[in-house]
Amino acid sequence: MAAPAGSSASGALHVVVISPEETIFEGDAEAVVAPAWDGEVGILLGHAPMMAVxxxxxxxxxRGGVVERFHVEGGFLQVVDNVVTVLSERAETAA
Amino acid sequence: MSRAREIKGRIRGVQNTRKITRTMEMVATSKLKRAQDRLGSARPYSQRLREVIGRLLNPELAARYALLRQPEATRRVAILLVTSNRGLAGAFNANLTRAARTLMSELRANGVETELHVVGRKGISSFRFLGEPIASDRADIGDRPTAEEADSLVDPLMERFIAAELDGVYVIHARFISALSTPPNTTRVLPIEPPSQEEAPRAIDYILEPSADAILEKILPLYVRNSVYTALLENAAAEQGARRTAMKSATDNAGDMLQTLTRTYNRARQAAITQEIAEIVGGAAALE
Known part of the structure; x- marks a missing residue:
């Protein structure tokens, strides 16, 4: 299933940000930058499957030139088939 | 006429009671709706967690993680009993308390020491009444439990499990099947029962940052906390469901009672009138 970049690039990245209480964000985007444990990771369309703390x-x-920010503390990020899932115990829309 | 007046008083009393139970029913219905929404919106998080753990966890390596450690001998376990702060919910709290007592006596029969942690005023007071020692109690968790509250409940237990002071942690809470059915449920949250492999098809070749081990180390505690959080949410929904059902039947019973009382009242009233007429007729006849 480790498809090379671009093979399933049918449209956009699907991004989901979830906290224990609720789904904070769900939608399509062009790019995601997340604070991994050792520095930021950037994810674009066609990224290989990844899991990061x-x-x-x-x-x-x-998305569409607009940047939305979400504050997270801990948790992890998963990328599979152009679906980016951000799971964090403390996640909220940042001002 | 005095008997009729007495019945009239009772009718008024039952009417007032019915007003109260009907209001409580409606309040519980709307709270239930919100509690169910919260339960629904918390689902994605636990689903993804389970998925990821299923994908990363190699059952043969399970023994390496402190939270999955299967103790050779179970000496001491903690029971976290979740009840509600308020009553008037039928047998809701009594069922939970009974489930806890059953589990405790089973464990004790096997020579296992138990300690009881209780959430909710109702559970606390019934174990106080039974004279059962309570290791810790929390009455501050309300209709809207938060993830932080769940963390604060389970984190100390998790630490003690890791330190091998505890060999297991059970959670007892009410399941929410429907408003009519809220049976107590006992789950063992520690050691973690790894999610079954069918639930999460593996075979995805991930880039792992930093490593599968390190990720699991981080995620497993989240999983334990989340199962307690979900238990609190489900219990909150079940409480409202049970209350709605209890109040609905109380309202219905009050209706039945009113009907009987009204009938008795009318009969008494008619009897009084008949008697009065008879007296007047009798009096008139005596004058002739």
């Missing part, structure tokens, strides 16, 4: 900081979701 998150540190604390802002997840930035870019």
């Amino acid at each position: 998150l540190g604390s900081g802002n997840v930035r979701v870019t």
Whole structure:
């Protein structure tokens, strides 16, 4: 299933940000930057499957030139088939 | 006429009671709706967690993680009993308390020491009444439990499990099947029962940052906390469901009672009138 980049690039990245209480964000985006445990990771369309532990900081979701920020503390990030899942115990929309 | 007046008083009393139970029913219905929504919106998180753990966890390596450690001998376990702060919910709290007592006596019969942690005023007071020692109690968790509250409940237990002071942690809470059915449920949250492999098809070749081990180390505690959080949410929904059902039947019973009382009242009233007429007729006849 480790498809090379671009093979399933049918449209956009699907991004989901989830906290224990609720789904904070769900939608399509062009790019995601997340604070991984050892520095930021950027994810674009066609990224290989990945799982990463998150540190604390802002997840930035870019869509149509607009950047949306979500503050997370801990948790992890998963990328599979152009679906980016951010799971964090403390996640909220950042101002 | 005095008997009729007495019945009239009772009718008024039952009417007032019915007003109260009907209001409580409606309040519980709307709270239930919100509690169910919260339960629904918490689902994605636990689903993804389970998925990821299923994908990363190699059952043969399970023994390496402190939270999955299967103790050779169970000496001491903690029971976390979740009840509600308020009553008037039928047998809701009594069922939970009974489930806890059953589990405790089973464990004790096997020579296992138990300690009881109780959430909810109702559970606390019934174990106080039974004279059963309570290791810790929490009455501050309300209709809207938060993830932080769940963390604060389970984190100390998790630490003690890791330190091998505890060999297991059970959670007892009410399941929410429907408003009519809220049976107590006992789950063992520690050691973690790894999610079954069918639930999460593996065979995805992930890039792992930093490593599968390190990720699991981080995620497993989240999983334990989340199962307690879900238990609190489900219990909150079940409480409202049970209350709605209890109040509905109380309202219905009050209706039946009113009907009987009204009938008795009318009969008494008619009897009084008949008697009065008879007296007047009798009096008139005596004058002739």
